[in-house]
Amino acid sequence: MSSENAIPSLDGFVNEMKKYLEIYKNNISPDIIENEFQPRVAGREITWKERKDLIKQFTDLINQVEIGLNLIKSNSNVKEAFLKTNETFYNYYLNQGKPDSRWRLFQIAFFLSSIKSVVEKKDLDIVNVLHVDTGGGKSEAYFALVVFASFYERITGKEEGVSAIVKFPLRMLSIQQLERVSSIIIHAEEIRKKYNDIFKGSPFSLGYYVGSDDEFPDLYIKVRKNLYDETKNLKSSAPISKIISKCPLCPQDSKGNIRLIDDEKGKRIIHKCDKCGGEYYIYQSDREVFRWRPTVVVSTVDKWAGLSQQRRVRSLLGGNGSMCPKGHGFIPSGDKCEDKDEEYFECENIGENKKNHTEPILSIQDEMHLLREGFGTISAHFEGLIETIVEETSNHKLKHIAMSATLNGTKKQIEELYNKKYFVIPGRCPEGAGSPNDFFFEKKEGPKRIIYGLKPNLRDNHYASLRTLLHFAEFIIRSQKELNIDSNSFCSKYDIIGSSEAQELINQYLIPLTYHIKKQDAYDMGHLEDAVVGDRLKTHFNGSYVKGAVLTGDSSLDDLKKGIDRVREFVNNYDPKIVDKEGLIFEPIYATSVVSHGVDLNELNFMIFQGLPYSTSEYIQALSRVGRKNLGIVLLWFYPNRVRDDSFYRNFDRYHNSLDHEVRPIPINRSSRLGLQQTINSMFCAGIMNYLSNKNGRPIYLKSQVRELTSKDHEELVEFISKTYGKTGLDLNIHDEVEKRINQIINGNDKEKEFFPNILTKSGEPFFRNQSGMRGIQKQLVLELNPRDEAMLKQKEK
Template sequence: MCKRGHGFIPHNDKCDVKFASKLSCKETGSECNVDFDIGPTLIIQDEMHLIREGFGTIDSHFESLIETMKSEFSNGVNFKNIVMTATVTGAKTQIKHLYHKETRIFPPALESSDGNNFFFETLKEGNNTINQRQIIGLKQNAYSTMLLLVILRYVSEFIKKVEENLIKFAEDNDFSVDELSKVIPYYKNLLTYHNRKQDVHKMSYNILDLVNSYPSTYNLVPNNLTGDDNLDHIRETINNVTHFQDKEENNDKLSLVSATSIVSHGVDIDAWNIMAFEGMPRNTSEYIQALSRVGRKHFGIVFVLYDYMKIRDVSFYQNFTEYHEILDDKVETVPLARWTKLGFKQTFTSLFCAGVLNYMSDLLEKPIYTVEEFNRVFADDENRRLLINFIKRAYISNSDMLGADYFDETIEGEAIERIEYLANYSGSFMNYFPNALKDCSHNKYYKTQFGMRGIQDSIAFCPVNKDLKFRKNIGGK
């Protein structure tokens, strides 16, 4: 424990807390005997269905690394995991790959005494089920963004016309004026969903000319949400939508949020009741997630614009009714494979370094940072064996799952390669062995994992001689 109160320090290490003067504490500290488990015991994972494909593979290796370190440092105590997901389709397989654990799904499929689902209730009026959303499918024969803007213009015109002729509209449609006055504000927040960021930005560019320039419409106040936006912008947008109708200056305006799939995850408000999709989302689970943004509290209206140039969209349009009748059954299993060779290569150096910096340093009660200290420690065959066995436990290479045997057979060789590389290293990063590994020019997988960008090789395309001759013949350069 640091004597200056800066917290725990590894065995025989120094406190590295830095001050404003850029100086470090460097306090060696004193022994701190802890006779209870101080590590975390519970991991709560939200939106598990997003941990998929390459990202899921890499994450699964770090999940088991953290689990192994927890077990090593806490006398065999493991984490308990609670996960939330948009779909339980294939959840057991996904969790097996991600955490290598068995699964209990809640709520289970449990029937009550009357034969209905015990955990869910279907609202009815008489014998008719009450629908919370009306979904309307449209196949445009023109530019999709143009049709989407036309729909928004008609919605805006309709709301303005109703408010300007409130009494007449109420009488013609057998509503009370008070009831109608309460309902209209529910539909003044509009949401559009797009598969591409550029389509989101096109909305803002075209609103003035194709919607707001018409005197028969209320002006739309646009906001964009994409994966490029930070949390502050997302919070600000949520706040703007939630309180849009509270401001008197917005009485003759409509709020419009144009978003990519980011709106489907974590943006949980009940202010949206009109939504339009520009094209079909990439999978059914994402479609269901996005649909649930509207109609949460009041009846929702959803327009789905199918692109006539895309065969997939046309197929959904042609089977619109049948598809929506079996929507829940069409949810795809989340693709995740723990035991891929590329994933192993991508994460091995990170787990190798973690094993040295955390496990071996703790086991030997001394910091192992420099190349010199690394080589001194791993000149001992017993220390090599301890590190290799730790890495095997971190990868769970003794699993009976298909593909685990490759990991078990390969780990020792990969570890020895890196140990021997550092034994012969004489570069400029002697003070920190992970940087020395990164300095390797002949193997890109010696770098530690810092992110998901650039994890695969770029493929360069260039024209062949035949193409070059053709371009020259037609006057090209």
């Protein structure tokens, strides 16, 4: 759908929805009793009333979709942005050799019903929740909205700044998602350039605001140092990007590598293709992100705790300021361009106090169901903080979009997390999932996965997992040999049409995946693979062998990327004759929950669980690593002596039939006293550094600057903090909390130039410390040798 005829096809889409609505209505007889149960739907019991509610929800969805469609038809800017979004995705898929890609129905419904908020800033107190089974193109759905918002804002006058923030709950972002989102933004920028008479301003760009490790450090200079050798000369070949290594614009069969290039003038690292020369603006360090305010900011939830330590974060939320005349990017009002000692440059230019309308409109939360309990409460306060700052700089709220793997408890979770209402897209089919009348999803023939639950008798489930791996490998080798020798009898034995189909089938199961609850178990697979699996394969099957890779939370981004590339390459380069010659070397993956989020590979279809994961939602996530496109085969080895495993073993069928319902409702309490105590210091510091600094047009981060605050400032700060919490009648007196902290800062013996949050931390007062992430404040334990033992050790060394 790259051209104008995309619009008539949307009319057809809406009409089709309306037809289904009629079917849903007609299938309910007028004399049903609302509170009675209807016949079981997809193995579940629901009342007629619930079914009617689902029809109402479907009606609402049609209305929302129509509003979006009418905007496209009636507003030429919306239409332009929509067509260019379409063109972006068309090119994106075309480059991957998929010219026939089409939007899926739920993606269109989601997209159309969300654009009103971007265009008219309406319904910002409603969170759109996108809920589909994992593996179904939900990322593309929200990427499409992000690209639309970027185009729309450019055509309506915004020339730079952030359009969308995307948040992930985990430290480890999905490497595949990083690659996809980078590729899409690069394609979008190509389109923007092509039509730069209507989409003015700076190039579309992408920033990663995620962590503090080597890949994503705080300072530009830390990314830069990887580009130079010890003698401070540029390395002869620039390093290849770890985010996106192959150029998404080069043709598929001759792709250039994307390398990191130092842009000395802009004090930033840019991505550049070594073949077509395309330059892409993808930022990895915090400082570059603040200075270049990328169109899309991909972040972790935890990273936003930085609002209480770092006064430049407000640049991402529409804060006042101006561009450095020397071309270094954005400077917050009253601040210096760059003055950090370790930073590579010093620039004394000062940001002007100018309003610039560069705030984001979209805030997208991936895997929202993981924001629960303490993590959820603290995140809720920071959500309030982010939104209050955006409201302050822009006079509008954010449109929140959330992805959730479950709808169980979602209403309460949204209320607590965002203080907003919610709207589910596409919503459940009123006639049950898998019904022939399901508008959005088709029931596939046959099962998606076959899951076996097993309990080992005499050995532990670790040994059982290894044995399973062995037998699996033996089966694959034997099958391949049979197929090589006599394809006809192989095909008739397994009821397969022809030898190429048979080969394709084997190829789907070449890479086994094992899942472990404990990191150590994953490592142990690697240590024991020879003894249990490899040695036997070697002696019995022409020297076949096993060489697994371990992926855990310890794995770096690079390891994960390599792991993913290895799987693809293995299957692509697989030679069926190898089993007859020198033997097949299996490359299984031994993993922990790190693979559950975003390792999306159609090549993985056989999985072994060593024990049941601790939470049902994690189990669902992990399960959906296999069986994405092909039939997934799963063996779940329960722990023989754990109560929970035993209970699930006994109720195996029932448990699996109601998996989604088993996901526990998500307890979050936005206004719990302990939660408030945990974050009040962060809100206080962020309020001064990011809110008052912006309001007053100058940075406030030192003791002396806090001393200068007027009583009106104090009042405004109290008001600001109350607003971030979003509820009245809190179990905490914010006015007192503010005054206590201000007194602590200005009355102590600290130097006037001291960074004020440090004064609070040093005070030793409970709850006078900032959150460093969203996990709650814990007392830090310092483990070191005591001085006497240290002296003894020194003695011995001599």
